[in-house]
Amino acid sequence: MRTILTTVLAVALAAGVAFTQGKGKGGGAPGGAAKGKGGPSLTLTTTAFPDGGIVPDKFTQNVPMPVSPALTWSNVPANTQSFVLHMHDPDVAIGRNTTDVIHWIVWNIPGTATGLPENVPAVAQGPDGMMQGMNQGNVAGYRGPGAPAAGPPHHYTWELFALDTKLDLPATATRDDVIKAVNGHINGKAVLVGRFIRSN
């Protein structure tokens, strides 16, 4: 009886894992492996605003010198060597194309890091080797949300990639260069969304 029960449980568990991977994790994601062990996937959070909620003014173009919000991540996949952080505004189609607005692109954040502090300085290279590429305003660093007051609110999307390697890219690398370089190296991914429109 115990054997049968165990077998049933094992089959059910295996089916559950297969179903889960087929439906949403896309097969090859290492998150699938972690899931088999029962762990949640990479998680990105901030105390600056609720996920899906409104980004407060101090982080936006409502003020002259917006600062980046503090970010924290957990459930980091094994063998993570570095992180990439990409913040973009998907509500805009630049030049009638599918290119959207890049607000922040950071790479080679050390794999031991568990977050970024508030107000990351706008420098191309940090002391820990972290690199910041150009945003839409041609500045190496964070660019606050600036959707027009006429609305609707835009959906500022922070994407965190856990990588199995560091990226060998120059300080002049573009967002496209970074996104191309991470392909084949993503151990896990997490997303955070904040909405915003200007007050005037």
Place this chain on the structure above:
Amino acid sequence: MRTILTTVLAFTLAAGVAFTQDKGKGGAPKAAPVPGMALTSPDFQDGGIIPDKFTQAVQNAPSPKLEWTQVPAGTQAFTILLHDPEPSINKTTEDVTHWLIFNIPGTARELAGGVAAGNLPDGSVQAKNRGNANAYMGPGNPAINPYHHYTFEMFALDAKLPLDENATRAQVMEAMNGHILGKAVLVGRFKRPQ
């Protein structure tokens, strides 16, 4: 005098457009702010939680109703892409396609809930989702995970796309380039109840 005034006005307008674009929109002059295209659903709040009935928490989940306003002039067709940006398929930046419907007539201002699979009578075409069906696939993020961010992206186009239901997502994206008059986004979060 009139020439000078006209010149000043032209400069002001041009500067306004440049400023507006730099800030991240599509080119609405600051003097007369026009709202951008907006995509909403009566079934869930933007940034909020998608109810179970539209997800893999139930069998054969219907698509939520979608409505849109502030459509750009000259719009001939719409494309709607629903994707889950959290997964990285095969360690790449490819994410999960839940729904891709294009050649929605430019006169449409809503999609009723529970869109049927396959090509629609009004000419709308549905490409394959991650589950290999030409239809909507509801959110299915496992309960153990953080919320995933199911992102509805709507594109207003100046032309219909010369593609059929066998088109891949990459082909649809490529075909839209140069034709996007406006874009709107709606985000719903979800993880399974168990």
